[in-house]
Amino acid sequence: MRARHEWADVPLEQLRACPHCDALYRLTEVRPRERAQCRRCHSVLIAPRRGAFVRIIALALASAVLLVIALLTPFLDLSAAGMHSDASILDATMAFSEGVLAPLSLACAAFIIVIPAIRLALTLYTLVPLVRGRPAARHAADAFRLAERLRPWSMAEIFVIGVAVALVKVSGLASVTPGVAFWTFAILVIISLWQDSYMDREQIWSAIDRARSA
Ligand SMILES: [Zn+2]
Incomplete structure (x- = not known):
């Protein structure tokens, strides 16, 4: 250039x-x-990379599977004074679902579950036809634009850091063990960074343009 x-x-x-x-x-x-x-x-x-789209799709599918596992397995395991309890991510986000803090619960669920899931779906919708050599999906440009706009609002990594800090704080009061979902979420964060390293916006936009005019 x-x-x-x-x-x-x-x-x-x-x-x-x-x-x-x-x-x-x-x-x-x-x-x-x-x-x-x-x-x-x-x-x-x-910075285009060879085979980037296939890798992005593979990592997006892996993320989707991990997200489902993270939702279905226990996130934290708490025990104090003989009492024992475990909480899933949904329990954690919905902890304030009643009263004035309800919007906080909804926002939390949106930032760590709904928006990442929507971004995965939009990425797959945009890239799968391109990799298969088909014409671009009808709303590919809008879908990719929306996925990019939602990027700053996808906050799984901030959630993991927040939980890690909370674990350190709570560990004095109760014995806290991170559950399967915690580690799944941590892997999810690494995969999303990995996926981002293959995302060359210019490469994707020009592929959408080419596949549209094909
Ligand atoms: Zn510059």
């Missing part, structure tokens, strides 16, 4: 702005293993 100062003759679809500092560039082909970096702020703009 080259920075240019004269843009009048460049078609709009060939222009890309750095999402971090707004520096303007003309789009050129970036091959797998190559990367285009912003000259001004050095953030990576394009």
